[in-house]
Amino acid sequence: MASIKDVAAEAGVSVATVSRVLNGHPSVSEDARRRVSAAVERLGYRPNAVARSLRTDQTRTLGLVISDVMNPYFTELARSVEEEARALGYSVIIGNADERPDLQDHHVTTLLDRRIDGLLVSPTDGGSPGMLGAARAGTPMVFVDRWIPGVDVPVVRSDGRDAVRDLVAHLYGLGHRRLAIIAGPAATTTGRERVDAFRAALGAYGLDLPDAYTGQGDFQADSGRRVTEGFLDLAEPPEAVFAADNLMALGALDAVRARGLRVPDDIALAAFDDIPWFVHTDPPVTAIAQPTRELGRAAVRALIDRIEGRPGESVTLPARLVVRRSCGEPASPTPPQSPSPVRRSTP
Amino acid sequence: MASIKDVAAEAGVSVATVSRVLNGHPSVSEDARRRVSAAVERLGYRPNAVARSLRTDQTRTLGLVISDVMNPYFTELARSVEEEARALGYSVIIGNADERPDLQDHHVTTLLDRRIDGLLVSPTDGGSPGMLGAARAGTPMVFVDRWIPGVDVPVVRSDGRDAVRDLVAHLYGLGHRRLAIIAGPAATTTGRERVDAFRAALGAYGLDLPDAYTGQGDFQADSGRRVTEGFLDLAEPPEAVFAADNLMALGALDAVRARGLRVPDDIALAAFDDIPWFVHTDPPVTAIAQPTRELGRAAVRALIDRIEGRPGESVTLPARLVVRRSCGEPASPTPPQSPSPVRRSTP
DNA sequence: CCTCCTCGTGGAATCGATTACACGGAGGAT
DNA sequence: ATCCTCCGTGTAATCGATTCCACGAGGAGG
Structure with a gap:
């Protein structure tokens, strides 16, 4: 591979001049500039980024x-x-x-x-x-x-507090009272915050979040499956499950389906993080979308x-709620019965 | 950031010795080795990969x-x-x-x-x-x-010929005769090969692939949507559509749904490339999986x-066919009527 | 005509590593 | 005791760029 020395030789100038041309330094004669460019062209020269980085420290x-x-x-x-x-x-x-x-x-x-x-x-x-x-x-x-x-x-x-509040309002409006969450790892901020926001929003409706309804996931599909199975095994399973990320929602969907149950008829499901595929799942999943x-x-x-x-x-x-069908029938044209406004999007 | 010189000074040896220790060169005394290691530890030294690359040319x-x-x-x-x-x-x-x-x-x-x-x-x-x-x-x-x-x-x-043949057998067995394809760009090998394999498999069943049933896509969801709309506008739309990649299948799903039609009742759908999401779409999509x-x-x-x-x-x-529900009812326990064997997987 | 600037240019140091080569000392063979 | 080997080590060249500094030519100003 041609180096700056080869270019200098080919153009009949020093390496310093070649370097100056390459970096657009002003004090180079028009003549030298042309000769160097021609040599670069002829040799197909490309500067070695490794050498450059060593010298410039970037x-x-x-x-x-x-x-x-x-x-x-x-x-x-x-x-x-x-x-x-x-x-x-x-x-x-x-x-x-x-x-x-x-x-x-x-x-x-x-x-x-x-x-x-x-x-x-x-x-x-x-x-x-x-x-x-x-x-x-x-x-x-x-x-x-x-x-x-x-x-x-x-x-x-992105801050999901408002969107989580909207989600809880949506669920509440649909009649759900026993709400559960599949949390992310407590070691991550997003893992903790989403639980906190959910619990706070629940509190605003006089609901609380029992330990049995707080499943510990790890942001992977498998954990969503596992936690959801635990929820379904409960004497009184939750009416709605909120997964703290999209992969765990996928696992939840699997677990529900594996029991022969249906979303949203038997259990409602919502997820944090919206992704293109949620439009095409069965049913389309209500999710909180980050920008x-x-x-x-x-x-x-x-x-x-x-x-x-x-x-x-x-x-x-801010993140925002995107309502689809996984929490219950889409709001009819009649005024929504949810206490706070909920933004909707077409699936 | 500490350099090899600093380490050499700290250990009271030359840079050559430090380098030798770092690269596990045999001829270094045990004493020198220990001193260098200690110095490396003390200074938190990490070799500069940029400098090393320049010298070693890798x-x-x-x-x-x-x-x-x-x-x-x-x-x-x-x-x-x-x-x-x-x-x-x-x-x-x-x-x-x-x-x-x-x-x-x-x-x-x-x-x-x-x-x-x-x-x-x-x-x-x-x-x-x-x-x-x-x-x-x-x-x-x-x-x-x-x-x-x-x-x-x-x-x-991966070679999809056998899998495409299995797919056509599957579609044929389900009673579909008018089969269409959403092709990838002709400039790509996968774009061309999948059409060829499909046409060849069709030929084996005495079916042919008219131009009207060969839509030109670009491996992106939008093109799948566009091509499918074209198919649906035809006086005689195809009974089954094979998308040459997963994104275009997604677009096709959208287009079908936007018309208020259902997969597989109104039109069957299959895709090249299997992805985790296909299990969760409505309906689960039959696809050709690559290893x-x-x-x-x-x-x-x-x-x-x-x-x-x-x-x-x-x-x-080899790629292989994964049958789900997007081409019609899953094969019943009775012997399949397809002429060639089709491997199945649970959704 | 001399001095001083400016401008274009080249020589050489430098970045942080690797490695060929030289060198001194220890130990073995004679 | 002498010579040869081998081993551990250091010196210095090198990779391909950038950039400081010095230098010569030419123009402007006195």
Whole structure:
């Protein structure tokens, strides 16, 4: 592969001049510029990004450590992150932690070894040693979706409190009183917050959330299945189940179906995180949608702000309820009987 | 960040010795080894992968350029590729081409600039200039899923011919005679092959595939919707539609539903590529499943073979039909009336 | 005509690793 | 005792870029 020396020789100038042409430095004669461009063209020369990075101490690369790529929510997040980064002249290396702290740490260290300019993380747990170390060492970093309290890093996320309230209103309006939740891991902020928001909303309706109706999941389909089976085995099963992410909702759907029961007739189901497939499931699933693209974009911008020495601010965007059919008959044209307004969308 | 020099100073040895310890070189005294290890520990030193790559001319990184990350098939492929690569000591950088040749080229050049050791591609089109250039320049490369005829690069893919034959047998057995296909882009091998296989299988039953029943899609949901609408507008619409990928099947499902029609009562539907969601759609979709994990693994192994100077062989794995309910009532316990055996799976 | 700037250019140091080569000392063979 | 080997170690070149500094030419101003 041709190097800058070859180009210099071919153009009859020094490597310094070639470098200046490549980087658009002003003080190069028109003549030299043309000769270098021609040589670059002839040799099909492309600068070696590795060498450049070593010298300049920047890779123009961002690391993204994601909890689970197979989760469509994170896939979409990754995609929007890459898009925005590309628009701003950065590449992205994605690491999939698969909800495993050890894998998360593996990716963080690998990324750091590669000297990425900044790190975007949606932490799997309360903070693995490698990640905390990176934050402490001053690596430009931004948390996205999930975060770790007490660590001084900007957070880009969405707030589901209002949407959860809307959901509970919706369920209440449909006559459901025994409401259960499949929670995410307590080690994650999203895991805790969604339970808190749900319990608070329930409280507003004079309902409470017994332990028996709080199932512990891990954001994976299997756990949703397991927890739902537990709910169905109860002497008094819940009338509605709220899954704290889309994969666990899928597992819940399976469990209900495996018993020969129907959603929503036998049990209502709703999920956090809306995904394209929820329109096509049987029945279409009522879900809380995050502004995923905007989240990805905002996270990249915050991170690049940090990298370039600007403050880099935290962003919180509202999520919203998307009503479909999995909680009961869609609201008829007559005024809804739910106490608070609920936004609807067509399936 | 501490460099090898700092470690050398801290341990009271030369950088050469530190490097030797780091790389497990045999001729280092036990004493020196201990001192270096201690210094590494104290300083929290991690070797700079950028500098190492520059010197050794290898990055231990693979590039993966994928047609569309939002397609669950490719997400799973990417995941298995990363897993296998990690097991073999490599990292993976994923580029999402979004079915756009220009984006594909962008990623190929970026990856090459980064001096990745090898490239895994599922080409979007007949061969963008950058990609062909890379192949010609001798970059270790392997095609996965899709490939470009005439380019001398190993291909790891799955063969759907038998499965398509099984599918046609299944449809025929269910009484369907007017069969249509939503094809993928003719520029892709998978786009062409699936149509060919379908037409050949139809021929075996004395059926043919009129132009009106061959819709041109682009592997995206929207095109599936559009083509299906065209089918439904026909004076004599098809009785069954075979979508050449899962996203277009989704679009087809939408289009059918938007007309107030039902699958499979009004029209049967099947898809190439099976994904977890097909179990949960309304109705569960009959699909042709590829051994995606094995494909990813085989592709990585073939690529690393190439990188390390071994031949790197092409691999073709069979796909198989997974029957669900979208083509008609599931086969009753009575012997199936289809002429050839069809493997079934529980939904 | 001399001095001083400006501008374009090249030489060489540098980033952080790896590794060929040289060197000194210990130990074995003669 | 002498010579040869082998072993552990250090010095320095190298990878391919960027960039500081110096230098010469040419123009402007006195």
